[in-house]
Amino acid sequence: MADDKKVTIVEVGPRDGLQNEKALIATDDKLKLISLLADAGFTRIEATAFVSPKWVPQMADHDDVMRRSTRRNGLVLSALVPNEKGALSAIKAGAQALAVFTSASETFAEKNINCTIKESIDRFKPVIAIAEQHGIPVRGYVSCAVDCPFEGAIDPSLVRSVSERLIAVGCGEIAVADTIGSATPDRVDAMLAEVLQAIPFDSIACHFHDTSGLALTNVDIALGHGIRVFDSAAGGLGGCPYAPGAAGNVATGRLVRHLKSSGYEIGLNEERLATAEEYARLRVGR
Ligand code: HMG
Ligand code: MG
Numbered sequence: 001m002a003d004d005k006k007v008t009i010v011e012v013g014p015r016d017g018l019q020n021e022k023a024l025i026a027t028d029d030k031l032k033l034i035s036l037l038a039d040a041g042f043t044r045i046e047a048t049a050f051v052s053p054k055w056v057p058q059m060a061d062h063d064d065v066m067r068r069s070t071r072r073n074g075l076v077l078s079a080l081v082p083n084e085k086g087a088l089s090a091i092k093a094g095a096q097a098l099a100v101f102t103s104a105s106e107t108f109a110e111k112n113i114n115c116t117i118k119e120s121i122d123r124f125k126p127v128i129a130i131a132e133q134h135g136i137p138v139r140g141y142v143s144c145a146v147d148c149p150f151e152g153a154i155d156p157s158l159v160r161s162v163s164e165r166l167i168a169v170g171c172g173e174i175a176v177a178d179t180i181g182s183a184t185p186d187r188v189d190a191m192l193a194e195v196l197q198a199i200p201f202d203s204i205a206c207h208f209h210d211t212s213g214l215a216l217t218n219v220d221i222a223l224g225h226g227i228r229v230f231d232s233a234a235g236g237l238g239g240c241p242y243a244p245g246a247a248g249n250v251a252t253g254r255l256v257r258h259l260k261s262s263g264y265e266i267g268l269n270e271e272r273l274a275t276a277e278e279y280a281r282l283r284v285g286r
Contacts, residue, residue, distance in 0.1 A: 007223075007264045008044065009252060010175075010205065010231045011037050013280055014065070015046040015080055016249055017237030019058050021284050027061045027068075029283045034077075035070040036276035037234060041268045046099060046231075047077045050086035056241060066093035078139070082113050082120075087127040091134055098131050100124045100171065101141035104158040105148035108179070112143070112242040121165050128170035140171035141207065146183035146191055149244050153187075156194035164198045174204050175231065178218065180246045181211030188218045192225045201226035208250050210236060215250035216258045223262075230255060234273075235280035253277050 014034050018025050030048075037045055047069050053060035062079065069077055071094075078097035079090035087098055102120040103109040109117050124140070131138045144151075145159045163174045176195060178188070195204065206222045206229070208215035219230055236251030253273055256266050 005263060005265050006228065007259050007266055008229045009042065009255060009266060009268070010044040010046060010229060011042045011234065011252060012046040012207070012231045012249060013037065013233035013235065013237055013252070015049050015059070016231075016239075017233035017235065017280060018284070019049060019056050020239035020241050020246070021058055021237075023285075024058060025283055027064050030061070030065050031068055031070070033234065033276065033280055033283065034065070036272070036279055038070040038072050038075055039269070040272040040276050043074055043267070044076050044078065044097070047079060047095075049080035050090040051080065051082055063089065063093050066090060066095055069094075081127060083123045084126040084130065087130045091130065091136070095136070097137045097139070098127060099139040099141060099175070100127055100166075101143060102162060102166070103143040103148070104154045104162050105144040105151045107150040108144045108148050108243065111150065112240065117162060121169055124166070124171075125169055132170065137172045138170065139173040139175055139205070140166035141175045141177055142166070143177045143179045143240075143243075145176040146178050146187050147180055149180050149246070156191040159191055160194045160198050163195050167199060167203070172203065173229070174199055175207045176204065177207035178209055178215075179240060179243045181209030181215065182245075183208070183218055184214060185217045185221050188221045192222060192227070196225060202228070205229035205231060207231040209238065209246055209248065210250045211245065211247035216254065219250070219255065219258065220262075233280075235277045235284075235286065237280055237284060237286075251277070
């Protein structure tokens with residue numbers, strides 16, 4: 001492993017953190033949050049989602065958010081996109097990376113993106129072609145990598161096969177996601193062991209929601225497998241409107257403190273991060 005102690009945190013607060021909030025957050029407040037996060041030194045921020053405004057009204061200002069977001073050297077602003085329409089708009093607005101999303105559960109794919117897993121991956125092909133033309137990376141999320149709110153426990157071999165298909169169509173990184181935050185460390189271990197048979201550890205990121213308070217233990221399991229990219233949200237906000245029971249992502253500050261106490265290098269300014277987290281909580285009234 002090249003740099004065993006260096007961990008990258010992908011801040012997904014402006015997207016996953018806010019998408020589930022019922023009260024609309026003002027665009028200027030989202031921009032302020034992204035600016036505070038940029039000040040804290042993140043290298044990757046998922047700024048917004050170019051999804052249907054009918055499906056997720058909170059992300060309807062995606063164009064404005066992406067166009068007006070703070071830009072910094074060394075910071076990559078990414079956008080979640082479900083299809084070609086989203087990819088074209090995101091890149092036009094200045095997205096520097098894209099993230100496509102499917103699921104290891106057919107029922108969740110249908111509820112969240114209104115198609116089968118296969119149809120979703122077919123939709124990603126033009127997304128990846130467009131990204132390649134622009135020289136920008138594409139991450140592929142696999143939701144319900146451990147449990148599905150509708151189907152229950154998910155067989156790790158399904159997570160592996162969906163991940164393999166995402167890599168085959170051109171995703172450079174796979175983010176396995178515990179969408180409803182119910183994963184236990186033993187099941188995360190089993191899922192990762194299976195996925196790692198097909199995908200190298202340095203192409204995998206972990207996205208843990210923290211419903212059961214086990215996210216940090218699950219991070220430790222992933223670290224043990226060599227994984228060094230983790231998603232989190234400022235203030236522990238987050239959830240998916242189409243995943244009943246999904247609570248917030250693991251909070252970025254907690255994740256940073258946990259990793260640092262185990263000797264990992266994160267490269268963030270914790271004081272500025274605390275300011276960003278406070279702002280995030282304040283804006284959503286927590
Ligand atoms: P659909 O209704 O099947 O699509 O939705 P459609 O092709 O029939 O289009 C319907 C309307 O949406 C049309 O507009 C399209 O133009 C428009 P109309 O003619 O009715 O005015 N449309 C779009 N508008 C803006 N941007 C687009 C776009 N595409 C179509 N990209 C669709 C299919 C995928 C669009 C819809 O289901 C959707 O947007 N779903 C997104 C759901 C979502 O964002 N969920 C939360 C994010 S995923 C998540 O949180 C999990 C994650 O965090 C990991 C984890 O924790 O598991 C990533
Ligand atoms: Mg999520």
